[in-house]
Amino acid sequence: MEATAGAYKVLVSVQPPDVIPGIAKVKVYLQNGSASAISLRAIYFQAGDEGAPEPDLMTKVPGQQLQFEGETWLMSSGSSSVQINITGSLGKGEIIVPVVATSTAKKEMPASTGRLLAALGILLFILMVTIIGAAVSDAITKRGDVVPPRRKRIRLISMSIAAVLTSLVVYGGNAWWQSWANGYRKYMFRPTQAVSKVNENGSNELTFRLDTSSQRRSSFPFIIPDHGKLMHMFVMRIPAMDAFAHLHPQRIDTTTFRTILPGLPKGKYLVFGDIVYNSGYTETIKDTFDITNTLTNIRTLDSDDAFAYAIPSDLVDNPQLPDAENTIVCGKPGTGVKLKDGSTMVWEGMTNEPLEASKLYSLKFQVIGPDKQPAKLDPYLGMAGHAAIVRSDGNVYIHLHPVGTFSMAAETNLVKRMADPQGMYHYPDPNKFYDSVNTSVKHLSTLNEADRNDLLMQQMQIPQKGMQGMEHNNSLEFPYSFPSAGKYRIWVQVKRNGQVLTAAFDRLVE
Structure with missing residues (x-):
């Protein structure tokens, strides 16, 4: 991201983790002025400024007076941002960098580590049972005395009970871990799918329909325009x-978009559809389609x-x-x-x-x-x-x-959210939000180009x-x-x- 923070011109690079919770690595390049301190913190759209942690100080890159680096934890999936505050020769400046926090990978434990941990677990299990058995027999027998038969029976009973209870603890821990792992896999990022269909009967119409089984299907009504386009x-x-x-489809309903293809030659095509949700979460939806006969170039x-x-x-x-x-x-x-x-x-x-x-x-x-x-x-x-x-x-x-x-x-939406004094964000009625966005987009389409650009630049x-x-x-x-x-x-x-x-x-x- 290249932008301004107060009077500072900055270039910010954020490398989000591929596993959430995880650490995002942040670099800041100052293009003017000098900084005495730069801090950063992660702020989630849902929790807002009130639910954000205390900022962490960034450190200068050795040998680079105008470059700083730092890390911040992203604790949960969703739309987030990194807030960067700069103090220095040009006063104070602040910038919000949007970040999509989502798990895209599953880390596998090395087989050697798994075998080592299993061996240690078995050893701990044996030690636990043995210690409990000794505690009710040998530990309370005087030195040099023979352990009475009664205490031997108690030792066997205690060790049996300890083995059962310890097994239940191990089973419960494994069940908890499997439940957590299943939840992680369930909410691990899966791209939204779409189905593209081309009408080659003279209309050149491309229909792009989002899959209603998507993880984010409940967010489809909350798609917002970016640069005036949905x-x-x-x-x-x-x-x-x-x-x-480069096309800008019209939205027909919450899952369907339509556009007119130009005079493209026959062949197989990749299509990438970029959308932004009200939370600031961005997504690219990928699909393919075929054109069997070269299209005639008609109006766009x-x-x-x-x-x-x-x-x-x-x-x-x-x-x-x-x-x-x-x-x-x-x-x-x-x-x-x-x-x-x-x-x-x-x-x-x-x-x-x-x-x-x-x-x-x-x-x-x-x-x-x-x-x-x-x-x-x-x-x-x-x-x-x-x-x-x-x-x-x-x-x-x-x-x-x-x-x-x-x-x-x-x-823009994340900056507005930071200024919102309310705590947890409450989504508006999806139907009303959908209608209000459509009205806004239609209004933009009625403006001449100069007025539309002026309005877009004001909004951004x-x-x-x-x-x-x-x-x-x-x-x-x-x-x-x-x-x-x-x-x-x-x-x-x-x-x-x-x-x-x-x-x-x-x-x-x-």
Whole structure:
């Protein structure tokens, strides 16, 4: 997350644990000023500020005066945040970073450790029974005397009772542990499933229906708009990742979304649907669908929808252009991407060297107009631009903004929740909430683009002047850390003269 905390410009990286309860690792990079102290604490949407623990101090990274690191416990699953407070040369500043706390892994005990613990358990069991037997016989017999037969009988009876009781304790402990483990598995993160269906009879309609057996089915009425849209959908043809569309489906009911596909070629497609719940919990829903015949390019359902075809730069001499107007050639070091309005997008600082996995990068792009002058960009859904990063196998995906990987709607709602004096959060009536959100989205759709962007930036608390990534009019940057090695395609979208422009870049990450 790249944002401001008071007068400080900061870049924050939060690495949540894959098991809850667990420790989240946090790094803060100051881009101006200096800090005498930085503290952090985890705050859950449900409990609010009143239910949050005391903050922990972060420490400076050795040799780095402007970098701090720290840890905080995430004790339960759900929508949470990390509150960071900065004190230093520019006064005090505060920032809320949304974090989805959820268990995504189950830790297996090593077999050797299991055998060792089992052996120790058996030894403790034997010692417990033996000690109790000795306590009622040998321990109360004078030194040198023979243990009377009566005490021997008592010893056997006591040891038998101790063995039974100890076995019951072991059984009860195992039952408790199995119950806890079953509960963990029950609430362990399972992605919401969806069913996609394409109508190829001239309407190009794609229906995207959420699975009602999902863990989060009760939250479906509480989906809220992010950048004014209830869902951001990215569609890519596999395995080539050459056909791409960024769409914004309309909600038909609590589980069904509908959109109009552009003139996509036939093939198999991955679809990613990004949604945000009222709690700030964000989720990407993944599915696939097939197009059996190339679609005819007809009107879009949403004016902010866009699509493009990308071909690798090494195939440019023999390209297959299904739609020349929307075809782009992927960028490479020293060469920008020619956009469909004649302008060019360049990835600043890009070299032939592979990028490193888990290393934080600032992906910087510039747009140059046909006249070779910096091209002034328009806000696109209230932001300087959007990016979608996908690994070639489709198993890594992120919808990225110039402010980072988090959802602006999630941050806005979490900030409001922190200011709410009530204790535990009580959800409103789902039907009333659903209707109020639909009314708000419909109102946004009636506004002209300038008024809509103004309203979106107000809701996201972004000043029109100094919007992140738009300070120089033609440039934008995205903070991102590639999670794993592989071949990635980076789709970057901006808006210029009312037209959404799409570029694509390929990078190898090792």
